[in-house]
Amino acid sequence: MQPEEVHALPVTLAGQFRRHLPRYAVGLVLLASYQAAQYWFDTRLMQAINAATAGHREQALRLGALLGVVALLSLLVRVASRLVLFNAGRIGEYELRAVLLDRLQRLGPTFYQRVAVGDIMCRATNDLTHVRLLLGFGVLNAMNTIFGLISALAVTLSISSELTWAAMAPIPVLFYVTRRFSSQLYGRQKENQEAIGEMSDMVQASITGARVVRSFNLEGLQLSAFEKVNARYLEKNLFLARLRGSMGPIMQGITASGVLIVFWYGGSLLVQGRITEGGFLAFFRALGRLTWPLMALGFLVGLVQRGRAAYVRLREIYQAEPDIVDGPLPAPPEVKGHIEVRDLSFGYGERSVLRGVSFELLPGRSVAIVGRTGSGKSTLARLLPRLENTPRGMVFLDGYDICDLPLSVVRKAIGYAQQNPFLFSTTAARNIGLPLPECESPLALLTITEAARRAYILDELLGLPDGIDTVVGERGVQLSGGQKQRVALASAFVLGPRVLVLDDPLSAVDARTEHGILEAIDEQRAERGVVLITHRVAAARRCDRILVLDEGRVVESGTHDELSKSGGLYQGFVEEQRIESELSRLGEMDLPRLGAAS
């Protein structure tokens, strides 16, 4: 399905039902015909038995052959009904999941700060499963139970109404019991999940803290702590075992009591000649058909409740309002990359991060933004391409307020490489080629390797087991922080924006790599505008202008030469980093080694 179609899909439960109405209607007809065929089968079975026991062979043979045909036909109808209705659930699940991703991709930082990733994933898996069961399994069983009840009652009532009422006696009990078990089971399974979550956390903490555990020889204590958690999980497991163990026997016990009633009361009716042999057997069969749908009915109530509750949790995502959306203006024919920031103030709730920041970046020029951790420089970087909720009237691209432009224009024009980059679990090449529509053509490969070379990462990638096609990320080869930064840098190069915003690309690299990256940035400066967020003086000094941020305000601005003599914050940074590089030079220097103990 194309992403455009996904966007238009209904997200309400009623909408999903309406969308698949023809499917549900066909399912309804199929189930009705199946149960009608069952009625036909049971009643003709009765006649066939009576004919056979009475010695009417030909009649029995004719009826038997018909029964066989009907059995095979109802096989087809039954398969078709399952396919039509269960697939409705699966297709609904597929569509709801596609819409979920569509919404998640549109949502901005406001949403992601509010809802944790684990929580989102829980809704995308568990909650969606409950909704799917409601849409497919739930609907099928609801319909089937109704038709099954009608069809079975039609058979049994035609045989004996007294016997029917007697046989139905255990049904309310069965319904009540399955209902109870269903909700108990669900509650207990949830507790079980929590217990294993607790165990998971404990093991995780123990492995993360392995160094301390080893140093203080706490292995014994850790083991006894684990045994405690494990015992709690065992206890939950055993409780669940008792519940599961008793569920089957109790439900089957109730069902057996129905069979017993029919056998007992029906048997005496048979002996008294008030019902025929065929009637007796057909009654048994009809009762047997009813057992499963009625048991399912108990579970169905819980299933509907859970499905609706799960849907309410999903709805929170479906109906979340994206905070960053396209502006009203059409895409301008050409973007030059002139950026102007006017009196930009921004904060998260109460906390103010930026206060009245203003600067201008002419096309093809560069500006460095330096400051301590927490000075607001990374937030500023994310505000430029509207990755944060940039306020109106404060950031302008070629004279247009970026909030008025289409998002795609802003983000194509202002490329952003983040400080702690995220890598997808795919090949290094595909991570770098992320901005490309495809990564397989020779041209794309060329672009990717060229960008990797420029970002000073190509040689290291080629050294991986499968070269640039090595899978990296969570499920692949782990890259170091500095390597990840350079992969992100390379993909920003691939994007080829008018303005490149680099968020501290040197924060995790060694001196030699730093030098290489600085040269790469120089190359970029020749081609496009650069906003360089950095804490390194060596990087900042190459830019045309330097802004010094402190507590969200621009406290100094000018060229490196001006600022390094100004006696302000920047001069302090210069001095500090001189010492730092001196220290690292000492660490690298070749010194004569001391001989034996003095």
Add this chain to the structure above:
Amino acid sequence: MAAKSQKTMEAYHQEALDSGLKDRTLLAQLWPFMKPHGVWLWLGIVSIALGAGLSLLRPLIMLHAIDGSLKTHDPDLIFWGGMQFAAVALCEQLLQFAQTYAVQVLGARSMADLRVSVFAFLCRLPLGFFDRQPVGRLVTRVTNDVDAIQELFNSGALNAIGDLLRLFGVVAIMLSLDASLSLVAFAAMPVIGLLMVWVRRRSRDAFRTIRGETARMNSNMNEQVNGVALIQAFGQERNKAIEFDGINSSYRDANIRSIKYDAIQDAAIDAVGSVSLASIIVALGYHGASFGTVVALTAYLSQFFEPISQLAQRYTLLQSALAGAERVFGLLQVPDRDAPERTGRAIADGSQEWALELEHVSFGYKPDYDVLHDVSLEALAGESIALVGPTGSGKTTITALLLRLYEARQGTVRVHGRDVTGLGRDELRRQFAVVPQDVYLFSGTLAQNVAAGEVPDLARVEQVLRQMDIYDLLGRRPGGLETVVRNGGSNFSSGERQLIAFARALYRDARILILDEATASIDSQTEGRMQRALEELLRGRTSIIVAHRLSTIRQASRIVVLQKGRVVERGTHDQLLRQNGLYSALHELQFSREGSVPLDETSQRVAAPPSPPAPA
């Protein structure tokens, strides 16, 4: 590139751990864990067998009651038949409970034991093992993978025995009741057999695809959510949505396939049952039989089809359990051990004179890259040695070798004259108290943290805090010593965390102290307290201090200067300053400055202490 990267992607998604263990070996390895709970196993098996036997009785009871009463027209026969029926049904359900419960208890208890074994095994692995393995994967071994094995018990895989018994029992009884009618009923059997063969393979394939796609789908969505800012920044929403749709739709299609096969299987068994019933009845016209026999035969017929459909499901569960077992037992095969005690000639004990001694030690975290080269250093009992050097010079690594967290590649490490490889793990580490660079706080209370996991003696905790003169700072919090440490200590400042680590070391009261000083700056108020606390801690102990502050260095009796994994200078502070070498250069750059604040935490510089440099 396309084909190759596709292949590597698939390999990663399958996350296969090729331990080379055979299915039978895996089951054999499960046995030791089940054996202590063998009673439940036997209880389970016996009740399964009895239950299968009893379930065969019910139709026979119906047969006799119906035929008897039809012949004699005596309603009492029906009544007694009903009573027998009820009694059998009751026993059957009791046995059913007994077997379900017994098997689940067996599973829960033996898997709990397995979990403890796996966790204990993790505790015996050397630290280096964890450097190479993602934590999440190891956690999964203890939790999800063991659960997959347990599912085998919960789902009643042992019932397969009962299914088989019932299957043979049903056939035997049917044949003995009325051979020709039964044969007619079985006429449709080959159809079922063929169908099962046809469906089962396809259904298993679909099931396997579903499992693979589920994993892919969840990890893809998880990544898209985690990397949403990146996707938005590069305007890749559409491409990523198409990528996800590929997985989402193949997940849907695999499910739809599986629905089809399941539906065909269920419906076919049902239909064949009906056809068999119809053929019995037709045959009845030509071949007289009592009505009771017909009732019994139809009842048996439905019992016959039930186990067939369940046997197929159980096989897929067995597969998934074996995959879990393979991962768990694959981990247990790892041969590395943390600090194994050695005996024999390899042990090189030395002079008791030195409390600590490294003799020509070389070491690397990776096989072909050493970070320590031929390092020798030693400390007398009660002496305090400061390790000083630029970042990456190997200071922290030396402390790890003393504790034998890692094994020296060459040379000997001795503690009180004993070669560490000849000491038991606990015997060695009990002699140390460690203050690591990144203080790790356990979940629990403040007092529990000071007692390092032991049951805290509150009076002693208080005494320790008072001795260090920090009781007023830590003990006076609203919760006092019972203040709960929240997620890794976020409710304590970095300075407070350091002081807790100091208190922990003092509480432990070991003979040797290893202190890896934090590089991060600490507010000046805590800084002063820290110095006093440190004095308490050092008193009467041998200590190795990875020092970053001049105040700390000045408490040491000797200084060892390291650079690039080698010892380059050693001596007292004053001697080293006079040498005008690396130490004096470091001192000038690092220790003698005042007041300036680090520009960024990513820079490795160290906050300057408030005290002025000592006169040379």
